[in-house]
Amino acid sequence: MNTLYDRYQKPLFLVENGLGAHDVLTEDGQVNDDYRIDYLREHIIAMHDAMEDGVPLMGYTPWGCIDLVAALQVK
Numbered sequence: 001m002n003t004l005y006d007r008y009q010k011p012l013f014l015v016e017n018g019l020g021a022h023d024v025l026t027e028d029g030q031v032n033d034d035y036r037i038d039y040l041r042e043h044i045i046a047m048h049d050a051m052e053d054g055v056p057l058m059g060y061t062p063w064g065c066i067d068l069v070a071a072l073q074v075k
Contacts, residue, residue: 005050
């Protein structure tokens with residue numbers, strides 16, 4: 001973020017940040033996805049650090065399953 005802001009001097013809006021992984025259900029039907037939680041946590045920390053450095057962040061949208069539906073609807 002710092003590099004982008006230093007280069008273009010424009011506020012940033014981060015979109016579709018996510019981690020694609022092959023999720024496996026446990027026997028009780030759950031997904032243990034600590035790796036995804038850690039991935040998002042690290043990116044949120046990086047956004048905070050960049051804002052502390054003065055990078056203007058207008059917004060953030062993590063990737064979600066509805067993004068697949070939206071992509072399929074584009075004509």
